Amino acid sequence: MTEPTGTPTHCPYCSLQCGMVLRPTDDRTDHAGPPAPATPTTPATPLSVEEWPGFPVNRGALCGKGRSAADLLNPAVRLTTPLVRDRPGAPLRPATWNEALDRVAQAVRRIRDGHGAEAVGVFGGGGLTNEKAYLLGKFARVALRTPSIDYNGRFCMSSAATASNRAFGLDRGLPFPLADIAATDCVLLVGSNLADTMPPALRYLTELTGRGGRLIVVDPRRTRTAAQAHLHLQPLPGSDLALALGMLHIAIDGGLVDTEFVARRTTGFEAVRTIAMDHWPTRVERLTGVPVHQLRQAVQTLAAAPTAMVLTARGSEQHSKGTDTVHGWINLCLALGKAGRPRSGYGCLTGQGNGQGGREHGQKADQLPGYRSLTDPAAREHVARVWGIEPADLPGPGRSAYELLDSAGTPGGVRALLVFGSNPVVSAPRAAHVEERLRALDLLVVSDVVLSETAALADVVLPSAQWAEETGTLTNLEGRVVLRRKAVDPPPQVRTDLQILSALADRLGVHHGFPAEPRDVFEELRRASAGGPADYSGISYERITGEGGVFWPCPGEDHPGTPRLFLDSFATPDGRARMVAVDYRPVAEPPDERYPLYLVTGRVLAHYQSGAQTRRVPALRAAEPGPFVELHPHLADRLGVADGDQVAVVSRRGRAVAPARLSTAIRSDVVFMPFHWAGPGRANTVTNPALDPLSGMPEFKVCAVRLEPVTAP
Ligand code: SF4
DSSP: OOOOSSEEEEOSSSTTOOEEEEEEGGGTHHHHSSOOOOBTTBOOOSEEEEEOTTSTTTTTOOOHHHHTGGGGGOGGGSOOSOEEESSTTSOEEEOOHHHHHHHHHHHHHHHHHHHOGGGEEEEEOTTSOHHHHHHHHHIIIIISOOSOEEEGGGGTTHHHHHHHHHHHSOOOSOSSOTTHHHHSSEEEEESOOHHHHSGGGHHHHHHHHHTTOEEEEEOSBOOTTGGGOSEEEOOOTTOHHHHHHHHHHHHHHTTOSOHHHHHHHEEOHHHHHHHHTTOOHHHHHHHHOOOHHHHHHHHHHHHHSSSOEEEEOHHHHSSTTHHHHHHHHHHHHHHTTOSSSTTOEEEEOOOSTTTTGGGTSSOSTTEETTTEETTOHHHHHHHHHHHTSOGGGSOOOOOOHHHHHHTTTSTTSOSEEEEESOOHHHHSSSHHHHHHHHHTOSEEEEEESSOOTTGGGOSEEEEBOOGGGSOEEEEOTTSEEEEEOOOSOOOTTOBOHHHHHHHHHHHTTOOSSOOOSHHHHHHHHHHHHTTSSSOOTTOOHHHHHHHTOEESOOOSTTOOOOSSOSSSOOSSTTSOEEOOOOOOOOOSSOOOSSSOEEEEEEOOTTOOTTOTTGGGSHHHHHHSOSOOEEEOHHHHHHHTOOTTOEEEEEETTEEEEEEEEEOTTBOTTEEEEEOOOOGGGOGGGTOEEEEOTTTOOEETTOEEEEEEEOOOO
């Protein structure tokens, strides 16, 4: 692939990892006209973001977040020096790196000596590069010798990952390139509003419908994505599994099952069939609120399409039955024979920038690099050999993300937590409780680019370099490994996470095995992943550069990579996909008299995740300045609420206050809040941490609430 001049690289935000080109701002006259003058709302940045039309994923398109990403480099919005707190309650003050790192190492040693290695925990992030995710997992298990590590990706797509691993023997978000979406005949899109979350991807759906393909969207809200669908199913939140079972019932009843495919390429259909046949369409209509005629139309459309895809995202996955729900969709996809062949299959639209790679290289509580299981003796042996330790010295699996946070400062829980690239004070469920638990720690260390709400609580804050200031690989939602390249030096008192981990390991007495150069870490990652499900051993920085990214698995330098999986067989021992018998169960917290409404949470176009970065970008802040509560005008009428009035969303865990935004795009028994803000409008104050027993995914996407008008004092 011919690369453009400037620094071709990738966006700091979502899992699309759009290609972009960075140029020095004062160089812009040569390429894109005169630079825009700096104003109080558009601060000067050292780089400008330009399009990279040749990169195949986004083909030059960028959303507003990507276009404004250079604003994150402005020293005024980011951390530029280490900070320490001298005692609880004291303000953070600037410190030298030596002082900050010494303080961390001393406190870790003290806590480890007093409470055991497992009392020191690590919390990572789905935005960290593969190199960082890899070294963080190694740091926890080799330098700290703790099992207490997990990351915020547990909150993102862990239920889909668990289901995919079980059904297909392998979890790669999309088992095909994104461009295949434009070439299929029908897409069933469940719980995704990609028009707002990853706008450049919408063009693949537009191309699909432009060719005459069909788009069916399942979402409780009529989002901008749903508005483009031929058919929009608007189920009650948390009822997706019933919907999938009812659709399978209709398919079986109507003779639409691809019996030849089911017999040849799958196992487990009979048990799945038995449960599906209990889900009569009229029963499913009662459970979901979706009319029977729409259910039938959806099944017939999907079955009639020669090729089709079923794609899920957080709306269907962030539930206490998230894994089972995804299995429901996978079962439907398999029963209709829409998998294991070109332009067909099930896929998960991962959300975070390195949501895919972040779950493959060892920062997850139960995994080793290469997407290996921490409980597999052969995997332990292989990785221990690469790390130069005995397999017996590798800790076992630790607590999942919410359980880890919930244990903070409790007897038997973690007493120290090192957080890298995550802001759980805003992004974790039952966030006020999580904040309380973090305050109870003996040591909280946060490495981040900005003073996030979590960093503001820390005893030690380590300012880390960001996307354009360091090189590293990420794996996008298609399983395409891409290379972000350094375009500018970080400020003098800022270090990369790799440098931080290297320095901390050294202070903890582990003087080797923690290189600070990304390329060195990647070379070790290649060896550690070799032979594993996510095999990167054939991928190099040079190949990524030359080929526009390389799809894993790529088990050798002469291997072309694997854009499409499962065409001949699935990755299970017998090559067949597993249909798993799953039954419907209600949401963890159904509405009742005191809390009669469903709350769903989600993202808006201008912001990303906890908003720690995007809230600091003037254009994004101007586009969406604060939280809001979306509700139907009928509900607003009943409550006496007008558009713009302050309302409190109250659950059993707390209340979040924000202005009402009236919309007919939402059911009148559902309210919606975006989760990007802290303070009184923090949506996750309200959300339910009920966990999926299989994946540890919390039930972010539905809980019971009531609305209370807030009168001015
Ligand atoms: Fe960045 Fe995602 Fe927007 Fe692309 S869609 S520019 S990766 S935030």
